[in-house]
Amino acid sequence: MPRVRRILYASDFSRASSAAFGRAVEMAKTNRAELLLLHVLEPVAVIPAGGGGISGGYISPKVYEQLESATRAAAQKQLGALVAKARKAGVKASRVLLEGMSANQIARAAKSRRADVIVIGTHGRTGLARFFLGSVASRVVALARCPVLTVRGK
């Protein structure tokens, strides 16, 4: 592909994402492009089941904050591991952690950071699950203003 200088790889840290990661790194290597590794934190959804810190079907703000910062820390750590992996392969890589709805944030980040291409994995759900859940990847395809490479997870 001509003039690929910056690649945005979006990951949800699933197995479906890791196949795409290999492609993104390879692409960055062959084009000597910069690789941005993105994860989007979706709002924490909590289903209270009674017990610690939970009363009357709600959780206290403190517990919520703890949950949130724990998820954030875990995401940072996983992104860090990906950055290390990419750098080991000789690719200039950096991490980006955003919050919000995944597809929107991915498309937006690609635009604001001037990515030439987005690389993203697909889960390959079939049947009813596919029909109802759709997929982040297909929404990114619809929203993005740059080419999107989708790679089916193993």
Add this chain to the structure above:
Amino acid sequence: MKLESVLLATDFSSASEYAERLAMDMAQAGHARLHVVHVVPPVTAPGDAAERLTQLVRRIGPGVAVETAVLSGRPPREIIRYAREKDASLIVLGTHGRTGVSHALLGSVAEAVVRLAGRPVLTVPLMPEASAAPADVAAEPPLSHHCVVCVRETDDLICEPCRSRIRGEALRRGMPG
């Protein structure tokens, strides 16, 4: 990524133009075989599709092995079937970039292919290089949602001004919360 063969699916529309260029460049750079296909709807005469494919292929530089085919049926299914048959390592296709209601109703060929192909797909929107010029960035439609109340751009379902208006209204009417 080692490209053995690239499958370009085109609908001859302007949405496919950049995808066409990218696929040709990629095939050339990767010394890959290029398959170019066009799908005509079921029970439709192919018309001049074969002729147009030939014209398209003529623009490709030397050194690329090209194969063209006019397929008939539902586009996503035919594209995927052909990709499997030829074991294409990459499918390239343009997207129209419909959003909102028309998108929800019509879906898109590209999305169906992405979900069902089981192999790498490169979707290419209309003229992405337009966004390279800073002046055009502002002119581009934003990616955010519209507020369901006032249709203003917002990240949320209801924008902040509307939300406070609703809150104020609720307060005035003596509703709790």
